[in-house]
Amino acid sequence: MTTTTTLATAPAQIPEQSVVAGVNEKKLFSTMKHLFATSFSLVGELMQNARRSGATQILFNFDPEAKTLEVIDDGCGISDFGKLLALCDSGWDEKVTLADSPYGMGLFSLHFACSRATFRSNGLKLQTSLDDIVNKRQLVAVIDNDPVRLGTVLQLEGLSKDLLGKSIGPHFGRSTANASSRMEACIIELAMGFPIDVQFNGVSVPRPHALENLQTVLTPVGQVHIAHIMARDHDKNVRGDELDVVAGRALYLQGLPIQVKNEIYAQTVVHLDSQRFAAIMPDRKALYNAADQLEELRVTLRTLVQQFLVEQKASLPAETFVAKYWTACLRHDVPTLLNDIPLLPRQIISTIETLAADSESRLGYLPRETEFISWKQILNGEFKVWRDVPSYLGNSEGEQAGALWRVMQLENVVEVDTNGLDAGHWIFEATPSAVDFKVAITHSGIIASDSTYFDDSAVDVHLVKSVQVVVTSTTDPSFEIATAVDRGWILEEVGHDSSGEVTQFKCFVTESGSSWDFPGTLLSSYRDEHEVYREEWEDDARKSWRSVVAGLKGASLADQLAAALPDVRMSLGNHNLGQMALIYGAADGSDPSVQNVSPQMEIVDLNAPEFWLALANLLATAAGGSPEDLKKAFLTAAGSLVPGAGLMANSSTETRIQGSTS
Structure with missing residues (x-):
């Protein structure tokens, strides 16, 4: 069978189409408000217009009750009112256009912020509304009966609800903390780096970051102020953030904040060059191509700091330079400046205060009077210094961080x-690296053993007389440290999972001496699923550990009970007065020939008539009535009430049971 496919044929002739770009002006004007970041975009636009007009000041008179805002400047005024309503036609002269690259869009933001705007300048007056703009009405600038001869007066009526809100606290740091309204807060924020006087309801707004109030240096990215460098205040030590040119910096473009939230106490202030940096239209809140522009800024600031550090090293004593600028040299990629200085600052030196998994608990610092460790002190052995020490326990097999x-x-x-x-x-030639260490742990012989758990880590606990730890290096045959541990404990890593993480440990506890720390602080943080420290968890673990150690060291049952009872919650009443109980340390099993038994506690109620009957019968048949005979009778009577305990008053059981009454 043959299948035939037929393709549809095109019409004989298709007419050509002519296409040209167009704009639905009414739709555009009615939806332009969505182009602006906030209703307050108009404030920055009005400030920019005043600056471009050559004004020396701009005044904002705000009346939230009347819902009005009056804006006055003393600039050149409006020469062509038609430019106010021409989209993307800024109306500025060539000088301003070349310097600022105005978009000719920002002024439209005010029509979305009020019901009516009145412009008064050079003896003329023009009233506009959003409805006039959307419907493209023909408007006329009429003669002003109360003419404004200098600058411009703008009156906004029927302000939108957003512009009338109360202050919600500081936005860009502490600069707006005392603002009474969102309008005032916005003006305070925008004025921080503005080049001309800004007044709000008759009071000048602080401009701490204006160029006239800063000492700056001209760089490829613009005018830069770094407080510590430009102020030349080098008598004080540098805090970690004072030469940090990334965090807490303030950026301005054409006098207004851009890209970051500027803090009034910023250590680095940059007025960007408007010929090199551009803002995203229409309201210039962020940099165009921000990633690349910020990288250019970062490189310039880093170079500026690097040059300063080179100058400081050449002019300062080594001790002073290290104390002030060690961190800055590392932060700003000039660590080579430190290579030939034979000093280490105390802030990079840590001691071991206690054995704990948490570095904040484990690490300590040199005494305050020790500001530096020198190359000479390390060389002559005055200080033993290691590097690359493990930062946490159980990282990998053989590391032996705890030891x-x-x-x-x-x-x-x-x-x-x-x-x-x-x-x-x-430092890399003068000190050994723990990465190259081999750790060998030996002991004098196991006296007694037990086991316990800390979180998910199993620990075999061994009582020994002493332990010796020998640390050697795989890269330096002459390096060896032998340490005797004869008081306290030491942890050895012995088992690991498939990933290499250590999960099985041995803990050697010495027969004499003690330590206030315990393995639990190494093996657990005692934090819950919300990372909240649970002190009661650690307390319980410490009590359990003390009990294990006490048992290994041969503490009597009475001593162990005396230590444990204060932590036991019991409800005692008058009915308990005069009552007695006997607690036996009993072997788990009845064969007295078995030596390796698991001791357990058995409790006998001494108020039970059966006990006294058994004791009376034994005493009646006991010969001599000596203290030893009484003890045997007492223990035998008690043992008869412990099912399966297998207690007999003979020499073998005397070594395996202890009694305590309470």
């Missing part, structure tokens, strides 16, 4: 933070 921290604590070894230093810094 290393204990050695550092006992041997007074400090850790140096080399993060950010140049590879040619002398």
